[in-house]
Amino acid sequence: MNALLQYAVQGLAAGSFYALAALGLAIIFGVLGVVNFAHGAFYMLGAVTAAVLLDTLNLTLWWSLLVVPVLMFAFGVVVERLFVQWLLRLDPLYNFLLTFGLTLVLVELVKQKYGVSGLPYTPPEALQGRVELAGVVLPRYQLFVFLFSVAICVLVWLVMTRTRVGMIVRASTEKPELARALGINVGRWVTPVFGFGVAIAGLAGVLSAPFRAITADMGNNFAIILFAVVVIGGLGSIVGAVVAGFLVGLVEAFGQAYAPTFAQVLIFVLMALVILVRPAGLFGRKEATA
Amino acid sequence: MLEVTALNAWYGEAQALHEVNVRVGEGEVVTLVGRNGAGKTTLVRCLIGLHRQVSGAVCFLGRDVTRLPAHQRARAGMGWVQDDRGIYASLTVEENLLLPPSVSERAWTLKRVYEAFPELAGRRKAGGTTLSGGEQQMLAIARALRTGACLLLMDEPSEGLAPVVVARIREIIREVKATGVGVLLIEQNVTFAATVADRHYLLSQGRIVETLDTADLQRREGELLKHLGI
Ligand SMILES: Nc1ncnc2c1ncn2[C@@H]1O[C@H](COP(=O)(O)OP(=O)(O)OP(=O)(O)O)[C@@H](O)[C@H]1O
Ligand SMILES: [Mg+2]
Numbered sequence: 001m002n003a004l005l006q007y008a009v010q011g012l013a014a015g016s017f018y019a020l021a022a023l024g025l026a027i028i029f030g031v032l033g034v035v036n037f038a039h040g041a042f043y044m045l046g047a048v049t050a051a052v053l054l055d056t057l058n059l060t061l062w063w064s065l066l067v068v069p070v071l072m073f074a075f076g077v078v079v080e081r082l083f084v085q086w087l088l089r090l091d092p093l094y095n096f097l098l099t100f101g102l103t104l105v106l107v108e109l110v111k112q113k114y115g116v117s118g119l120p121y122t123p124p125e126a127l128q129g130r131v132e133l134a135g136v137v138l139p140r141y142q143l144f145v146f147l148f149s150v151a152i153c154v155l156v157w158l159v160m161t162r163t164r165v166g167m168i169v170r171a172s173t174e175k176p177e178l179a180r181a182l183g184i185n186v187g188r189w190v191t192p193v194f195g196f197g198v199a200i201a202g203l204a205g206v207l208s209a210p211f212r213a214i215t216a217d218m219g220n221n222f223a224i225i226l227f228a229v230v231v232i233g234g235l236g237s238i239v240g241a242v243v244a245g246f247l248v249g250l251v252e253a254f255g256q257a258y259a260p261t262f263a264q265v266l267i268f269v270l271m272a273l274v275i276l277v278r279p280a281g282l283f284g285r286k287e288a289t290a
Numbered sequence: 291m292l293e294v295t296a297l298n299a300w301y302g303e304a305q306a307l308h309e310v311n312v313r314v315g316e317g318e319v320v321t322l323v324g325r326n327g328a329g330k331t332t333l334v335r336c337l338i339g340l341h342r343q344v345s346g347a348v349c350f351l352g353r354d355v356t357r358l359p360a361h362q363r364a365r366a367g368m369g370w371v372q373d374d375r376g377i378y379a380s381l382t383v384e385e386n387l388l389l390p391p392s393v394s395e396r397a398w399t400l401k402r403v404y405e406a407f408p409e410l411a412g413r414r415k416a417g418g419t420t421l422s423g424g425e426q427q428m429l430a431i432a433r434a435l436r437t438g439a440c441l442l443l444m445d446e447p448s449e450g451l452a453p454v455v456v457a458r459i460r461e462i463i464r465e466v467k468a469t470g471v472g473v474l475l476i477e478q479n480v481t482f483a484a485t486v487a488d489r490h491y492l493l494s495q496g497r498i499v500e501t502l503d504t505a506d507l508q509r510r511e512g513e514l515l516k517h518l519g520i
Contacts, residue, residue, distance in 0.1 A: 170380040171389055178376045181338045182390035183364030183437065285379075 005136045007253045013142035013211065015249020016149030017043070017222070020204040022229045022241035023156060024197030030173030030236045031186070031193045034087055037099035038079075040223025041106040042198045046072055046205020047214045048110055051119035060124045061210065065148075068206045069199040076198025080191050088190070103219070110216035118213035127210075145207050152203070153242050160238060169193065173236060225252070225264070228271045234284025244282060291316050291472050292337070292441055297346035299329070299336050299496075306332045307496045310346070312474070314441065319463060319473040321483040324493035325518045330476045331373055333493070334443045337474070338370045339363045350441070365393050369439025373446050373476075375430045379419040383410055386418045386429055390437045396469070397438030406462075407432050424455040431462060441472045448482050460486050480515060484508050492517075 025039050049071060050064040059067065083102065087095050122128075127141045160166035172179040172186045180186050205219075212218055229248050233240030248267055255263030274282060292314040299307035306329050314320045324330050335341040337348060339360035348356045355363050364370070378386050387403060387410075404411035407428050413421060421429060427447055434442055444463075448456045456479075463473055463486045477483040483490060484507050492500040492514070507514065 167381060167385050167389060171378055174378050174380045175376065177340050177360075178372060178378075179389070180360040181340055181364055181370045181372075182433075183361050183393065184389070184391075185361045 002136050003257075006138060007257045008250065009138050009142050009146065011250035011253030012246055013145040013249070014252055015246035016145050017204040017208045017245075018226060018229045018248050019153060019242045019245025020149055020207070021201045021222070021226055022233060022245045023153065023238060024200040025226065025230055026233070026236055026238045026241040027169065027173075028194055028197035030238075031169055031176075032084070032088060032190055033176075034084060034095050034099070034194075035092075035235075036084075036197065037096060037223065038102040038106070039197075039201050039226060040219030040221075041103040042072065042076070042201040042219075043205040043208070043222055044110065044216065044219030045075070045106060046202030047121075047209045047212070047218060048114065048119065048205075048216070049202070050206040050209045051121050051214045052114075054121060055119070061127070061206070062124060064206045064209075065203065069203045072202030073195040073199035075202075076195035077191055079198070080194040084194060085190065103223070107216045107219070114216065116215060116217075118215050121209040121214055123210040141210060145211070148207065149204075152200070156200075156238070165189075225267060228267050230281075231271050232274045232281060234278075234281025237281065237283035237285070240281055240283030291351050292474065293347075293349040294333075294337070295347045295349070297333070297336060297344060297348065299332055299341060300343045302343075305496065307336070307344075310493075310496075310498055312491060312498065314472040314474050316440075316472055317467055317470045318489070319467050319475060319487045321475045321477045321487040321490045322493055323477055323480060323483060323490055323514065323518065325478075328493045329496040330493055331445055332496075334370070334445050334474070334476065337363075337443055338368055364390065364437075364439075367393050367438070367440040369434030369437055369442045371427075371430045371434050371442060371444040371447055373449075375423075375426045377418040377421070377426045377429055379417055381418050382415050383418055383421065383429060384414040387433050387436050390433060392437055394438035394440060396440065396471075398432075398436045400436070403432050403436050424451050427451060427455065427459070431459070435462075435466065440470070441474070442466065443474050445476045446478065447475070448477065448479050456482060478518060480507065480511055480518070484511070 021039055021043050025036055028034060028036050046068050049068050050061065053059040053064055053067065083098055087098060123141055127144050129140055130137050131140050131143065160169060168184055168189060172184065172189065176186055225248060229244045230241065232248065233244030251266050251270055252263055255266040259266070294310060294312040297307055297310040298305060310333060322330050322333065332341060336344050339358060347354060350363065350366060350368065355366065381389060387400065409425050410429060410432060418429065419426070431447065447459050460482065463475070467473060475483065475487060484504050487504065490502045490507050491498050492502065
């Protein structure tokens with residue numbers, strides 16, 4: 001029982017990174033129609049930036065949780081203006097070429113500057129150690145990651161369902177042409193939406209910094225699993241992205257505990273099962289597959 | 291208010307519209323009649339700015355809008371009622387109504403919309419596509435009216451609807467016409483067209499082949515129905 005709960009919390013913490021990153025991916029795909037293969041690299045940049053900020057300016061995790069998303073938003077805006085905007089009118093193949101190429105460039109740049117060995121990262125003292133909850137001892141940091149991510153997801157959900165911006169994002173995701181014909185300047189939302197998606201991937205990176213080895217390559221494997229998350233949840237579905245993110249985190253944690261060699265395979269078995277039963281993903285709409 | 295001159299439209303190499311001239315005046319209801327594939331929807335999509343592979347000119351309220359993007363045409367006062375109704379499943383009924391920005395002082399308040407369309411009032415929090423076909427058509431029309439659009443482009447609003455619903459659409463069109471709104475109505479239903487419209491364009495294979503008044507239309511109804519393949 002004790003062990004089960006520990007795996008669950010570990011899975012939910014790992015799932016938090018997937019959920020946040022997939023959330024950004026889903027919103028970007030919805031509004032831009034672009035599948036951002038560079039998302040893993042943005043996640044990596046978030047973690048590396050947090051490590052550099054801690055090392056050079058002694059900015060702790062608390063600060064990084066605030067500063068890094070802002071920096072990543074700005075970076076996302078630059079990337080969108082320089083590159084991504086040209087994809088919107090082009091064949092989806094270019095989408096893959098550009099965002100994948102961007103990944104290679106970012107990963108190599110980070111390698112050049114910081115080498116291949118992991119950067120160290122210590123979380124603030126308040127988040128170290130363990131807490132006892134109802135007789136179960138759990139790592140404090142993992143609990144924090146889970147609760148923090150859930151709070152962010154709820155916040156995004158509130159924005160999506162309760163605000164005009166959210167309404168416009170939903171409308172331009174579902175029927176972009178109609179939104180324009182109804183007087184919505186969909187183009188105006190493209191840059192901020194991309195920036196937001198990058199910022200939230202960066203935030204996932206910051207959260208993972210004390211938890212994972214911070215290397216230039218840390219986003220590569222992450223991106224592969226993220227792909228499974230998006231397929232499981234349903235491409236473009238925001239709720240699906242979050243649910244599938246946590247689900248995949250759990251599968252991964254229990255897999256590592258009970259069948260370590262198959263942990264990753266299990267995720268893709270889950271993906272295959274979902275595709276068989278619901279080709280559009282758990283929360284995808286049917287049209288999304290067409 | 292709407293003046294289309296020598297409009298040509300293409301899908302790649304295939305020309306879908308040839309030298310189309312169409313005029314809609316203030317408070318005028320004009321129908322566009324033509325068989326399936328004649329190019330009616332294409333024409334409306336050119337007017338609202340979604341189909342861009344065109345030549346010719348579209349003037350709206352005395353202004354050349356041929357190069358304007360769709361959202362600016364909507365803001366200038368064009369209201370589109372799409373052929374598949376275009377109701378958002380991910381938005382509630384009320385959000386569907388509130389999504390398009392108000393474009394003139396003619397804009398309706400929600401209160402007025404709900405008075406005119408009581409069936410929507412009870413469902414305001416329901417998902418847009420949980421409504422019946424007729425209710426969705428009402429919602430699409432109400433949405434265009436709420437913005438205060440001065441030109442309605444309605445693509446087959448009566449299609450597949452029960453006679454009582456068609457009768458209501460007729461009443462709505464008459465009411466908005468009385469307030470000076472222009473309507474370009476795409477219709478296969480010649481009988482319905484004859485009861486609401488002032489003039490009728492007959493579109494065939496992308497060309498306007500005839501312009502008829504309602505008396506002509508009624509006199510030649512049998513012949514036209516045959517042409518339309520109904
Ligand atoms: N996306 C497209 N690509 C290529 N050709 C198209 C496209 N959409 C329509 N067409 C062609 O353009 C012509 C006009 O089609 P359009 O949809 O405008 O006709 P319509 O009069 O609205 O017909 P309906 O009564 O069936 O709605 C048709 O020959 C159709 O095949
Ligand atoms: Mg049509």
